[in-house]
Amino acid sequence: MWANAIAAYLHYLSLGLIFAALSTELFTLKQDLTNRDGWRILIADTIYGIAGITVLVTGILRYLYFEKGADYYSHQPVFWMKISVFIVVGLLSLYPTVSFLMWIKNLRAEKPPEASPEKIKILKTIVHIELFGFSLIPLLASMMARGIGANWFHS
Secondary structure, X not given: OHHHHHHXXXXXXXXXXXXXXXXXXXXXXXXXXXXXXXXXXXHHHHHHHHHHHXXXXXXXXXXXXXXXXXXXXXXXXXXXXXXXXXXXXXXXXHHHHHHHHOOHHHHHOOOOOOOOXXXXXXXXXXXXXXXXXXXXXXXXXXXHHOOOOOOOOXX
């Protein structure tokens, strides 16, 4: 019972950290970034990555060992929608992460990150999409837990 509670807690805490990290990235990304802004974004993205991995691991544990079990979830279309959104958002996150990692050389030299207005716009758009995707995941989880959509593809 404790393991179930701890897995659920870490799962929800990590989702909160994801929203906080992405919001930090979104509100810090701007033209004329300072060295401090660059470090703030890089640290937020690191927290985002760790929280994303934690959501994935605790989600797998909850799927396999806790809650209603793999048999219940794997037959639900909403479960697969939720997993698909997570994968899409995870793949989308690679572009900003690689972009932010490219700033490290400048940041260590106490220089601001180099990012064109177009690059900032692309990064902000991706972060907006990530936030939207992570906003859908709890809705899909709530639907799934209540069996909503369980019979969408069954006669």
